[in-house]
Amino acid sequence: VRTRLEVKLPPSAGRSYPIFVDAEPGAEARLADELVARAGAAATVGLLTDETVARLHRARFAGALSARGLTVVPVVVPDGESAKSMARAAEVAEAWTRGGLDRRAWVMALGGGVVGDLGGFVASILFRGVRCVQVPTTLLAQVDASVGGKTAVNLPSGKNLVGTFHQPELVYADVTTLATLAPRDRASGLAEVVKHGVIASPELLELVERRAEEACAGDPALLGELVARSCAIKAEVVAHDEREQAEGGRARLNFGHTVGHALESASQEGDAPLRHGEAVALGMLAAARVGAAHGCGDPTLEARLTSLLERLGLPTDLDRRLDASVLARVGVDKKRAGGRLLLVVVERVGQASLLAVEPARLGEILLAANRR
Amino acid sequence: VRTRLEVKLPPSAGRSYPIFVDAEPGAEARLADELVARAGAAATVGLLTDETVARLHRARFAGALSARGLTVVPVVVPDGESAKSMARAAEVAEAWTRGGLDRRAWVMALGGGVVGDLGGFVASILFRGVRCVQVPTTLLAQVDASVGGKTAVNLPSGKNLVGTFHQPELVYADVTTLATLAPRDRASGLAEVVKHGVIASPELLELVERRAEEACAGDPALLGELVARSCAIKAEVVAHDEREQAEGGRARLNFGHTVGHALESASQEGDAPLRHGEAVALGMLAAARVGAAHGCGDPTLEARLTSLLERLGLPTDLDRRLDASVLARVGVDKKRAGGRLLLVVVERVGQASLLAVEPARLGEILLAANRR
Numbered sequence: 001v002r003t004r005l006e007v008k009l010p011p012s013a014g015r016s017y018p019i020f021v022d023a024e025p026g027a028e029a030r031l032a033d034e035l036v037a038r039a040g041a042a043a044t045v046g047l048l049t050d051e052t053v054a055r056l057h058r059a060r061f062a063g064a065l066s067a068r069g070l071t072v073v074p075v076v077v078p079d080g081e082s083a084k085s086m087a088r089a090a091e092v093a094e095a096w097t098r099g100g101l102d103r104r105a106w107v108m109a110l111g112g113g114v115v116g117d118l119g120g121f122v123a124s125i126l127f128r129g130v131r132c133v134q135v136p137t138t139l140l141a142q143v144d145a146s147v148g149g150k151t152a153v154n155l156p157s158g159k160n161l162v163g164t165f166h167q168p169e170l171v172y173a174d175v176t177t178l179a180t181l182a183p184r185d186r187a188s189g190l191a192e193v194v195k196h197g198v199i200a201s202p203e204l205l206e207l208v209e210r211r212a213e214e215a216c217a218g219d220p221a222l223l224g225e226l227v228a229r230s231c232a233i234k235a236e237v238v239a240h241d242e243r244e245q246a247e248g249g250r251a252r253l254n255f256g257h258t259v260g261h262a263l264e265s266a267s268q269e270g271d272a273p274l275r276h277g278e279a280v281a282l283g284m285l286a287a288a289r290v291g292a293a294h295g296c297g298d299p300t301l302e303a304r305l306t307s308l309l310e311r312l313g314l315p316t317d318l319d320r321r322l323d324a325s326v327l328a329r330v331g332v333d334k335k336r337a338g339g340r341l342l343l344v345v346v347e348r349v350g351q352a353s354l355l356a357v358e359p360a361r362l363g364e365i366l367l368a369a370n371r372r
Numbered sequence: 373v374r375t376r377l378e379v380k381l382p383p384s385a386g387r388s389y390p391i392f393v394d395a396e397p398g399a400e401a402r403l404a405d406e407l408v409a410r411a412g413a414a415a416t417v418g419l420l421t422d423e424t425v426a427r428l429h430r431a432r433f434a435g436a437l438s439a440r441g442l443t444v445v446p447v448v449v450p451d452g453e454s455a456k457s458m459a460r461a462a463e464v465a466e467a468w469t470r471g472g473l474d475r476r477a478w479v480m481a482l483g484g485g486v487v488g489d490l491g492g493f494v495a496s497i498l499f500r501g502v503r504c505v506q507v508p509t510t511l512l513a514q515v516d517a518s519v520g521g522k523t524a525v526n527l528p529s530g531k532n533l534v535g536t537f538h539q540p541e542l543v544y545a546d547v548t549t550l551a552t553l554a555p556r557d558r559a560s561g562l563a564e565v566v567k568h569g570v571i572a573s574p575e576l577l578e579l580v581e582r583r584a585e586e587a588c589a590g591d592p593a594l595l596g597e598l599v600a601r602s603c604a605i606k607a608e609v610v611a612h613d614e615r616e617q618a619e620g621g622r623a624r625l626n627f628g629h630t631v632g633h634a635l636e637s638a639s640q641e642g643d644a645p646l647r648h649g650e651a652v653a654l655g656m657l658a659a660a661r662v663g664a665a666h667g668c669g670d671p672t673l674e675a676r677l678t679s680l681l682e683r684l685g686l687p688t689d690l691d692r693r694l695d696a697s698v699l700a701r702v703g704v705d706k707k708r709a710g711g712r713l714l715l716v717v718v719e720r721v722g723q724a725s726l727l728a729v730e731p732a733r734l735g736e737i738l739l740a741a742n743r744r
Binding site for chain 1: 457458459461462465466469470496497498499500501522524527528529530533534535536537
């Protein structure tokens with residue numbers, strides 16, 4: 001599988017950019033060629049990775065860039081979500097400035113969602129914005145985080161509360177990097193694939209349902225197919241609503257994320273932190289239930305999702321995990337608007353929209369099972 | 373003097389916005405009315421000031437907002453350039469999030485250039501961007517920093533190396549706040565007025581030359597006139613080149629700033645730190661000299677500027693202040709592009725363009741006087 005998609009941004013956003021999905025060996029050379037074609041062979045590239053990706057993948061990507069004459073200024077951040085902070089962003093910016101990056105430099109974010117969010121954020125603010133290439137190395141980042149131009153770091157009071165919209169110059173998904181993923185991380189990525197199917201593509205959802213076990217096992221051709229289809233959906237949504245301003249536009253991509261973020265953040269304080277995709281899996285079940293309770297959501301969706309998510313090795317024990325303290329966290333989610341929560345509900349698979357819900361009503365619906 | 377100007381951004385930037393220049397008492401009430409007309413009376417406003425402005429001006433602005441039903445969440449930062457840091461930006465963002473700001477909130481930056489740069493930066497990244505009102509209270513900020521949408525914080529390795537382009541919804545210059553300025557700060561602001569005249573308006577330069585002593589003394593009607601004319605020039609330049617991408621566009625506004633920034637930054641380490649406008653005054657002399665030495669700049673400009681800047685109480689002792697260590701700092705300025713320095717030179721008053729200069733050549737020209 002070697003595919004090229006276009007994210008066609010509206011004229012007001014200025015430009016479009018390609019997403020490459022490449023499941024064949026040697027992708028680093030093809031990526032380096034694409035970069036030289038855009039940046040020239042004299043460019044300086046700030047290369048961000050975490051420690052794990054630095055060990056597993058950095059040498060071949062940095063080597064391919066150096067071999068073409070580009071100057072590479074590598075910066076490594078610790079693994080994990082804690083790297084997504086303003087303090088770390090300041091350190092990366094300072095390291096790149098001292099390392100010789102200037103306004104014409106490029107940033108390459110090589111890694112999972114954390115590296116993509118942090119690298120994209122620094123690229124968007126360094127010298128008031130330098131160009132950025134996203135090279136996602138996890139399934140989660142390939143199907144979701146690397147496309148769309150959202151960058152973010154966390155504040156003490158919540159995840160992703162600070163960030164920018166900064167579209168990359170290109171996204172290059174090297175599917176062969178997924179071979180080094182732990183099964184649990186692959187499953188986490190599949191949760192976002194399921195989400196894309198649910199909000200926009202019955203065919204994609206059915207493909208995952210048909211081949212759930214092969215996807216879990218990491219079948220490369222299947223993963224390439226799922227990445228390409230997911231990126232196509234995300235690119236289409238982002239193209240119509242870059243800044244998340246249209247009703248039923250980009251906000252649809254938040255399906256499962258309102259309650260999901262609260263579960264994810266609450267779980268960080270316990271001894272069994274949830275992966276992002278695991279939290280989204282649970283959040284999708286919550287959103288399906290709230291939609292059905294309001295009479296506007298597909299009433300069969302929760303059961304259908306529960307069955308699929310179990311086969312993918314994702315958690316479905318929503319009732320056990322929900323309590324008032326988790327729901328209290330929903331209120332600080334940045335999607336709150338004027339006191340109401342904007343929740344994405346799915347009328348039928350492929351058709352999602354926004355529902356304004358009072359936080360108190362959300363609690364009534366979701367905690368009803370616990371009170372019985 | 374009560375004037376309304378428009379910054380007409382190109383369609384790709386999405387919208388235009390007004391600049392109000394108001395030299396009559398009671399401006400806080402008129403500003404609050406403008407804000408309510410745009411944000412509604414239920415809006416939450418994060419109000420940023422430094423300690424001095426909190427003491428002198430905050431009560432009447434916050435009071436006017438509260439009287440109309442707006443919720444005000446004040447945050448105070450220490451006086452001075454050290455507040456322009458990533459760490460301080462993170463603190464302000466966290467305080468506003470905890471104070472109840474959400475995606476629909478507004479930020480009001482009430483203060484000088486530091487507060488405007490920091491407040492604008494936080495507004496641009498909080499929830500990936502909230503709306504911002506600039507209320508400049510120094511002459512420097514009124515004639516320059518508050519218009520144009522550039523935001524910035526400093527890194528250890530240099531000033532303004534991190535930032536964004538984030539156009540305000542409106543700029544409101546209350547000229548009565550200038551009565552509380554120290555004469556030295558008024559002079560610093562006049563340096564940027566001179567700059568606007570030099571790069572774009574012979575008439576404005578002649579007006580300052582005609583009434584230099586009255587301007588220094590703080591004549592309110594004259595200051596209102598100078599603010600309005602300076603804003604009109606800056607608005608015109610910014611409208612044509614929001615992102616500083618056109619040759620001879622927005623970059624012209626950097627006249628005096630390349631060497632000026634280096635002098636300013638070097639002086640912070642001594643016991644007599646320069647004000648920004650003082651550094652720009654010296655930087656304009658340097659740029660005039662380099663332009664003349666290259667044969668493309670007005671050969672009479674340095675003498676004409678020296679005479680005017682002296683009358684305004686601004687420093688002109690460029691030769692005494694320049695040495696190799698100052699010039700070494702020019703290289704880390706972010707306007708560096710591929711090894712060359714892009715310097716703004718003035719062919720004749722009102723006509724400025726960019727000149728690419730080798731750093732070594734810059735040193736030869738500027739240090740020649742010292743070697744004689």
